[in-house]
Amino acid sequence: MACLSAGAALAAPGASSKPVPAVAAEAAVQQFTLKNGMQLIVQPDRRAPTAVHMVWVRVGGMDELSGTSGVAHALEHMMFKGSKSVKPGDFSRRVAALGGQENAFTWRDYTGFYQQIPSSRLEDVMKLESDRFANNQWPDSEFKKEIEVIKEERRMRTEDQPRAVLMEQLMAATFMASPYQRPVVGWMNDLDAMTPDDVRDFHRRWYVPANAAVVVVGDVNPAQVRAWAEKYYGSIPARAVPLRKPQIEPQQTGVRRIEVKRPAEQAFVAMAYRVPTLNHVEKLQPDDKDALALLVLSAVLDGYDGARLERALVQGEGQAGGRVADSAGSSANIMGRGPSLFMLTGVPAKGRTAAEVEAALRAQVQKIAEEGVQTEELERVKTQWMASNVYERDSVMGQAQNLGNYWIQDMPLDAEDKLLAELKKINSDDVKAVAAKYFGDDQLTVGTLVPQPLPAGSKAQRPMSGKADMSGSMH
Structure with a gap:
């Protein structure tokens, strides 16, 4: 079976995006009931x-x-x-x-x-x-x-x-x-x-x-x-949509930790922080603005080649004792009908531990909470968002995916344009504020893969990135 990553329509910027001509649609998108x-x-x-x-x-x-x-x-x-x-x-x-x-x-x-x-x-x-x-x-x-x-x-x-x-x-x-x-x-x-x-x-x-x-x-x-x-489609008989009852997640009041023991060559650490969900693209509420700032924070950490996590954890820049991780990742899953999470993940380098990777990931967020981010970092991720958006609009499949994703979230047809406009407004102080606000232990669940010996004669694991697999299931 194949797999399709079918998450939020507004994704983090890619590693390299070259501008291409914008879609020359004959008419604006239309919606009918x-x-x-x-x-x-x-x-x-x-x-x-x-x-x-x-x-x-x-x-x-x-x-x-x-x-x-x-x-x-x-x-x-x-x-x-x-x-x-x-x-x-x-x-x-x-x-x-x-x-x-x-x-x-x-x-x-x-x-x-x-x-x-x-x-x-x-x-x-x-x-x-x-x-x-x-x-x-x-x-x-x-x-x-x-x-x-x-x-x-x-x-x-x-x-x-x-x-x-x-x-x-x-x-x-x-x-x-x-x-x-x-x-x-x-x-x-x-x-x-x-x-x-x-x-x-x-x-x-x-x-x-x-x-x-x-x-x-x-x-x-x-x-x-x-x-x-x-x-x-219109000839299909109308029926009522079942009533959905709210299933609100109770407030977390302390760090949670789990360990999973499995035959593996390397450890892996995943840190899940509870964060706000983006619910509006017009008349943004405080939680909506924080969600967008968290999206920018994730892009600053891991939105392009040579971003902060790669430089600090993988290349060892500014790290006492050198590199800590073989790979490290960040993602802000801020859209959905349920609660949202900010994920930090990493694979320890040889001779380093999952605890060291966790500490290094925390330190990178803390650094932004104390110092903010540089103007050139913000401009880079925003520019790449714009270029990536042009690429999506250059594909009929990309356009259809975005329109469907935003409909699922009950957002307007021009949600992408509105969100891009709001993202342009995010500044260093906004990113600094969310880095200080949402990364305490009371909002955190940590999972650690504890490697066990591989069975005799088994093949070595294929190397995997430090990013969390949050993909959906595809026929």
């Missing part, structure tokens, strides 16, 4: 005769009930197994016959399905996708085969990867009430106990028009797309 409450978002882009068609459903791992973890992801798989008019496996074959590519992804906050096809075949995939959205149907035998595929995916992506096991257990320790504590792929015991009707019930409950959006980007006419959407 179909007669059954489903949303349609259309962005014309005439530069090539291609289109991306996506369906985003505002349901994911966080909407599962206890004992059914992994059911959102299992349903994503089963959506490829047929409908009343399409036999198991025929959906993918039909898209391929149209000259297209397709896949799907599941995360805590959402599930998504997409096809990239010649724009002349858009109506065909809209007909196909709307059919399986409304009429997903398959025999029990298909589920019994597919659940074994999902279990193997869990073994390969989590149980056979020591750092993935650590991250899974770190999330379980970090969150007490939030459903973010459960893995998107599901606990193995829940997968063992899952039934075909668990999956069917989840589909019946959550795959309703008012809980979904169709996103189309490419060489298309919005009026024609709207007509097709009304024909194929």
